[in-house]
Amino acid sequence: MTKQSPERHEFQAEVKQVLDIVVHSLYTDKEIFVRELISNASDATEKLRHNQVAEKDADIFDADLELEIQVSADEEAGEITIRDFGIGMTHEELIENLGTIAHSGSKAFLNALKEGGEQNDNLIGQFGVGFYSVFMVADSVKAYTRSWHKEGKCYCWSSDGSGAYEIEEVEGERRGTRIVISLKEEYKDFAKKTRLEEIIKKYSAFVQFPVMVEGEKLNTVGAIWLKGKSDISDEEYKEFYKFQAKAFDDPRFWLHFSADAPLSINALIFAPTENMEGFGFGRMEPGVNLYCRKVLIDSNPKNLLPDWLRFVRGVVDSADLPLNISRESMQDSTLIQKLNKVITKRFLKTLEDKAKKEPEIYNEFWDSFGLFLKEGVTTDFTHRDQLLKLLRYESSYTEAGKTTSLSDYLSRAPENQKEIYYLYGPSREAVESGPYIEAFKTRNIEVLYLYEPIDEFVMNHARAFEEKNFVSADSDDIDLDSVAPDTDTDKADSLEASDAEALCAFIKEKLGDEVSEVSASERLVGSPAMIVNADKMMTAQMRKMMKAMQQKAGGGDMGAEPKPKLQVNPRHPLVKNLASLRESNDELASLISQQLLDNARVVAGQLEDPSQMVQRNYKILEQLSAK
Ligand code: ADP
Numbered sequence: 001m002t003k004q005s006p007e008r009h010e011f012q013a014e015v016k017q018v019l020d021i022v023v024h025s026l027y028t029d030k031e032i033f034v035r036e037l038i039s040n041a042s043d044a045t046e047k048l049r050h051n052q053v054a055e056k057d058a059d060i061f062d063a064d065l066e067l068e069i070q071v072s073a074d075e076e077a078g079e080i081t082i083r084d085f086g087i088g089m090t091h092e093e094l095i096e097n098l099g100t101i102a103h104s105g106s107k108a109f110l111n112a113l114k115e116g117g118e119q120n121d122n123l124i125g126q127f128g129v130g131f132y133s134v135f136m137v138a139d140s141v142k143a144y145t146r147s148w149h150k151e152g153k154c155y156c157w158s159s160d161g162s163g164a165y166e167i168e169e170v171e172g173e174r175r176g177t178r179i180v181i182s183l184k185e186e187y188k189d190f191a192k193k194t195r196l197e198e199i200i201k202k203y204s205a206f207v208q209f210p211v212m213v214e215g216e217k218l219n220t221v222g223a224i225w226l227k228g229k230s231d232i233s234d235e236e237y238k239e240f241y242k243f244q245a246k247a248f249d250d251p252r253f254w255l256h257f258s259a260d261a262p263l264s265i266n267a268l269i270f271a272p273t274e275n276m277e278g279f280g281f282g283r284m285e286p287g288v289n290l291y292c293r294k295v296l297i298d299s300n301p302k303n304l305l306p307d308w309l310r311f312v313r314g315v316v317d318s319a320d321l322p323l324n325i326s327r328e329s330m331q332d333s334t335l336i337q338k339l340n341k342v343i344t345k346r347f348l349k350t351l352e353d354k355a356k357k358e359p360e361i362y363n364e365f366w367d368s369f370g371l372f373l374k375e376g377v378t379t380d381f382t383h384r385d386q387l388l389k390l391l392r393y394e395s396s397y398t399e400a401g402k403t404t405s406l407s408d409y410l411s412r413a414p415e416n417q418k419e420i421y422y423l424y425g426p427s428r429e430a431v432e433s434g435p436y437i438e439a440f441k442t443r444n445i446e447v448l449y450l451y452e453p454i455d456e457f458v459m460n461h462a463r464a465f466e467e468k469n470f471v472s473a474d475s476d477d478i479d480l481d482s483v484a485p486d487t488d489t490d491k492a493d494s495l496e497a498s499d500a501e502a503l504c505a506f507i508k509e510k511l512g513d514e515v516s517e518v519s520a521s522e523r524l525v526g527s528p529a530m531i532v533n534a535d536k537m538m539t540a541q542m543r544k545m546m547k548a549m550q551q552k553a554g555g556g557d558m559g560a561e562p563k564p565k566l567q568v569n570p571r572h573p574l575v576k577n578l579a580s581l582r583e584s585n586d587e588l589a590s591l592i593s594q595q596l597l598d599n600a601r602v603v604a605g606q607l608e609d610p611s612q613m614v615q616r617n618y619k620i621l622e623q624l625s626a627k
């Protein structure tokens with residue numbers, strides 16, 4: 001048989017880009033290349049183990065090999081070898097996996113690079129950049145590999161990390177992959193046995209296969225999720241989290257439990273400290289690994305947890321899972337649904353307990369991950385009631401920056417208060433400066449302050465908490481006097497009912513179709529007027545957002561916008577003056593009526609074009625200054 005000469009391939013452009021950054025980076029923790037290569041060896045071995053249970057031994061090449069990872073070094077030569085007996089790679093897989101970027105680590109790195117901002121060196125630490133990180137320290141790298149398929153050949157992939165790599169057919173490799181790293185002169189230190197052992201202990205303690213250095217096993221921790229809680233230190237939990245989630249923060253807290261009924265589960269679930277979606281890294285992928293008796297079945301199973309729990313990390317191990325099930329059919333299996341139910345319930349219970357027993361920790365969690373829980377309220381009907389208990393909002397009762405739960409809100413409400421009041425605005429100042437809060441404040445009725453657009457959807461989807469409806473404080477028919485009478489204001493100082501009625505008719509006539517109704521209101525205190533929302537279920541703000549969303553989606557029509565109602569304050573001097581002015585100066589009274597409406601619109605955040613109002617304002621000032 002004539003030996004074929006090596007074939008030369010160019011790296012894909014994106015790979016060149018990554019390599020260029022990696023090779024020239026000043027990143028100091030160059031030792032992470034060991035972590036990356038051992039984690040690849042472990043991934044490949046996991047896949048082999050999965051095939052072993054799913055296929056017949058007879059179909060696997062070298063079926064009797066020990067599943068361990070072997071590391072050796074030659075200090076003299078400045079060489080390190082990392083060897084696994086995992087699935088190996090075929091010719092196509094070599095090109096696909098080591099010549100292009102189709103895989104997770106480097107892809108995330110490239111995306112983050114495109115988003116810009118962060119220093120490249122930081123990003124390397126954050127994403128690891130996988131296999132290519134080896135070129136930070138290597139002059140040249142050879143990957144000898146033999147795929148697990150019965151029929152197949154052995155190959156040697158080699159590159160110096162510049163623009164190209166070579167693939168050559170070789171003889172006599174066992175199943176798996178052997179990576180031989182020839183270190184650059186200045187990094188030969190990594191080939192010292194003590195140094196290498198130190199790095200492996202630091203980064204690879206939780207690898208699920210023995211990592212052997214010259215016959216000695218270095219990792220001893222194993223599957224910590226199967227151990228008892230008392231056998232694991234907090235430090236070990238934290239390290240495991242970082243290892244398993246490839247995370248750089250500490251976990252905020254974790255939930256470790258096992259159950260036998262209704263199904264056998266060992267689960268270790270972590271809530272991270274940092275919300276990576278909040279940092280603009282795009283939508284997170286689910287990150288809870290699914291195992292069956294220590295064998296990895298799926299590293300990001302889609303339906304194992306509800307979508308809004310995509311921020312948690314960890315491991316779920318169930319002995320009830322059939323090992324040979326295909327990933328596709330598993331995603332929809334009733335077993336997965338059952339696991340989903342049990343774990344979600346336990347996690348929510350943990351949050352509830354935290355909120356009760358360690359409110360500071362819960363509140364910090366809420367600040368980072370509250371949005372996910374809100375998303376849950378709007379999308380996950382099954383867990384809505386439990387989620388509602390976990391919501392936290394500022395209110396007219398709390399100090400700025402402090403929040404209340406809905407249960408605490410209700411515990412303070414007068415017995416005959418039938419509704420839960422809220423008001424949306426971009427900030428505490430904005431919410432409090434409007435006319436809507438006045439009446440609630442003077443009557444000591446608490447109002448929740450909502451600062452994020454999704455909050456209105458939350459109220460809208462949930463509709464009620466403990467049978468009390470959520471009602472926006474700018475709604476039309478709120479009867480506050482039936483809840484708590486207004487004690488502070490002097491009704492005697494008000495316009496006569498008949499005068500007020502006549503004034504309202506006058507204003508309505510002047511405003512025409514711009515409002516659906518004008519009425520006198522007992523709800524106003526210091527402000528002369530406000531507009532209220534006739535649609536109890538949808539605030540004007542929300543309507544605006546839905547409209548924008550529909551326009552973006554290129555269709556749909558929300559129908560005609562309902563006209564607002566204008567309420568005037570019969571106790572306010574301006575309104576009282578207007579009642580007599582309309583008889584003496586119709587023109588000025590008309591201008592002021594229109595100005596009242598526009599001012600109310602401004603306060604409600606609903607005035608779209610201020611130019612008319614400014615013109616009118618000048619006219620009013622002109623008339624007043626002529627006197
Ligand atoms: P990632 O591990 O995030 O997918 P890497 O850059 O570390 O990215 O590795 C790229 C791909 O190369 C892997 O997804 C895998 O398919 C393949 N690979 C790397 N090392 C090995 C190995 N030891 N055995 C088999 N395949 C490997």
Ligand code: MG
Nearest residue numbers: 036040130131
């Ligand atoms: Mg990798």
